[in-house]
Amino acid sequence: MTIDMQTRLALDPAARFRRVGDEGVVVQQSSAEVLVVNDTAARLIELSNGVRTIGDCAGLIEADYGAQHAVIERDLLQFAEQLVAAGVAKIA
Amino acid sequence: MSRFLRSPSLFPARMSGEPWGAETVVVDLPGGPFRVSGLSDEQVASIGDRFPKRAATGDGYAIEVFRASPSDFLPVETKGWEYDLEIDGPAIVGMDLMARVESDRAAIWTTVTSRDAFWGVVENVLRPLVARRLLAEGGLLVHGAGAVFSDRGFLFCGPSGAGKSTIAGLAIAEGREVFSDDLNAIVGDSIVPLPFTGDLAAKELRSAPARLHTIVALEKGSSDAIRPLSVPQTVSLLVRCSPYVNRDAALGQTLLDRAVDVARTARGAVLTFRRDGDVCPILDSW
Numbered sequence: 001m002t003i004d005m006q007t008r009l010a011l012d013p014a015a016r017f018r019r020v021g022d023e024g025v026v027v028q029q030s031s032a033e034v035l036v037v038n039d040t041a042a043r044l045i046e047l048s049n050g051v052r053t054i055g056d057c058a059g060l061i062e063a064d065y066g067a068q069h070a071v072i073e074r075d076l077l078q079f080a081e082q083l084v085a086a087g088v089a090k091i092a
Numbered sequence: 093m094s095r096f097l098r099s100p101s102l103f104p105a106r107m108s109g110e111p112w113g114a115e116t117v118v119v120d121l122p123g124g125p126f127r128v129s130g131l132s133d134e135q136v137a138s139i140g141d142r143f144p145k146r147a148a149t150g151d152g153y154a155i156e157v158f159r160a161s162p163s164d165f166l167p168v169e170t171k172g173w174e175y176d177l178e179i180d181g182p183a184i185v186g187m188d189l190m191a192r193v194e195s196d197r198a199a200i201w202t203t204v205t206s207r208d209a210f211w212g213v214v215e216n217v218l219r220p221l222v223a224r225r226l227l228a229e230g231g232l233l234v235h236g237a238g239a240v241f242s243d244r245g246f247l248f249c250g251p252s253g254a255g256k257s258t259i260a261g262l263a264i265a266e267g268r269e270v271f272s273d274d275l276n277a278i279v280g281d282s283i284v285p286l287p288f289t290g291d292l293a294a295k296e297l298r299s300a301p302a303r304l305h306t307i308v309a310l311e312k313g314s315s316d317a318i319r320p321l322s323v324p325q326t327v328s329l330l331v332r333c334s335p336y337v338n339r340d341a342a343l344g345q346t347l348l349d350r351a352v353d354v355a356r357t358a359r360g361a362v363l364t365f366r367r368d369g370d371v372c373p374i375l376d377s378w
Contacts, residue, residue, distance in 0.1 A: 016344035020352055023324040027331050027348055032338040034328040 001091055003080050005058065005073060008092040010050035015088040017045050026088045035086055040065075040072070041079040050092035054080055094178055096185050098166050103183055103190055107199035109158025119218070120146045122277040122284050123225035123233075126218065127152030135210045142211035142294065143218075143287055153197065153225065155217070160190060160201040174252075177216055179336065184217060191217045193224075219275065219288055223336040227343060231279040232350050235333040237290075238271025238283045238302075239263040241375040245283040245302035247276060248310055248363070249333040255310045257291040258367055266372045269298040275335070278304060281357055306359040306378060313364035316371050318378055326360030327351045 011017060014030045024042030026035045037045070040061065047057040058072050065072070083089035094100040111130030117139050119126040125146060128139065135157065139145070168187055177186045184191040190201040198221060202213045223233040236249035237256035241263075248259045260273035274290035276283055282301040287294045309321055309329050321329070330351040337343045361378065365371050 014341050014344075016348050018327075018345075018348045018352055020324040020327055020355075023322070025324050025327045025331070025348065025352075027338070027344055029339055029341045029344045032332060034331045036322075036324045036328050 003054070003077060003084065003091070005055035005077070006053050007080065008050055008053055009044075009048035009080055009083070009089045010092045011045060011048065012088055012090050017042075017088075019046070026083075026086075028086065028088045031087065033086065033088075035083075035088060037079070037083075040075055041083070044076055044079050045083070045089070048089065094166075094185055096165055096168065096178065096187060097190070098164060100185075102164070103185070104192060104199070104201055107156060107192060107194075107197065109156075109160075109199070109201055112157055112159055112205060118146045118150070118152050119143045119214075121218065121222060121286065122231060122279055123153075123222040123229060125150075125152035126155055126221070128155045128157060128214065130157040132205055134205055134207050138207040138210035139214060141207065142215065153221075155198045155200060155214075157200045157202065157214075160188070160203050162188075162203050164190070164201075165203065177220070179220060184220065186213075186216050189213050189216055193217065193221055215288065220336040222277070222286070222288075223334070224340075224343070226277055226279070227334075227337050227346055227350060230350075231277055231284075232330065232334060232347075232354060233286075233336070234276055234278060234330065235274070235335050236276055236307075237273040238276045238298075239375075240269040240298065240302050241372065241378075243302075244305035245271075246306050246308055246375060247278070247283060247304060247358075248308045249329050250310045251333070255312055255365065255367075259310065259363075259365065259371065260292060262365075262369070262371060264292075264296065266370075268372065269302075270296065271298055271302075278354055304354075304358045306361050307355065309360075309362045311362055311364045312367070314366065315364065316366060316369040316374055317364045318371075318374050319362050319364075321360030321362050323352075323355045323360065326355035326358075329360070330354060 113132035115131040116129040237260040275288035
């Protein structure tokens with residue numbers, strides 16, 4: 001499935017997330033795989049509740065960080081694809 | 093489908109059976125003590141060869157040992173094969189072993205009674221049991237080798253083949269004290285000895301705890317060097333090296349939180365080493 005700004009993500013039920021300083025750690029317990037993600041990806045995970053779209057998350061992150069909208073959208077789409085590919089996030 | 097059981101559907105549903113004998117020993121390990129009963133004299137001697145014991149009085153997590161029939165188990169070709177237990181919820185199955193592990197007690201059904209082999213059956217149950225109980229009690233069981241450099245505890249973490257036993261061997265060759273080269277317990281801010289070894293004999297191990305100073309990721313290379321590992325990367329290392337509990341969804345958040353606590357207490361590092369190198373001066377001065 002294509003991931004775009006209308007996609008809604010949620011943390012996989014078998015995944016656990018914890019913010020650690022400016023980064024985040026995500027554990028996928030079905031495989032014991034662990035990802036360390038940067039601040040923006042950690043924020044995406046925190047905001048992704050199965051209801052907000054990636055576009056909604058981009059708007060909130062843009063307000064938090066003051067970065068360019070296009071840059072944030074590009075980064076979030078890239079992170080979203082990586083999180084889904086790693087099995088720690090699912091498309092709601 | 094089990095690699096070990098002839099009829100997996102006959103796995104015991106209740107903690108009952110015919111004990112091997114009337115003896116009881118109390119095994120004194122982190123996460124315990126463990127009160128093991130239903131033993132023959134030979135099984136008692138076997139446990140004493142491997143594990144620290146205390147007087148068989150008082151309370152402890154109860155483990156009952158029952159007889160199993162050899163016909164319950166499939167023959168296993170072990171040549172060139174790495175032994176992995178089958179763990180499914182409370183059920184543990186291995187060679188000549190069935191066990192049911194609940195929160196308050198456990199039962200083992202086995203055909204093994206010989207002094208040179210029975211402790212291995214018990215250890216295969218104690219390893220995941222200690223992992224779960226340590227996590228519940230505020231500690232952590234880590235797949236790693238422990239050693240002491242300049243009176244400070246180092247825990248070298250990694251999967252099989254990462255070099256844990258190599259580092260332990262290098263430390264012993266330089267006269268340093270070592271903990272297990274396979275599984276160690278973190279309790280509070282210390283490494284606490286466990287007899288769950290890989291290549292090392294129990295008599296080679298340090299018997300007293302040591303303050304945990306650094307959690308080390310191992311990296312084989314062409315020179316010896318050490319560099320810092322960030323707190324999130326140290327958390328990642330600890331979670332990946334927390335066997336038995338890191339695949340249990342019910343324990344996931346507790347494990348992650350515990351790993352963060354430990355990683356914030358100790359330093360994190362990556363050690364690059366040569367098999368024939370000398371890492372001791374690097375670790376002494378780290």
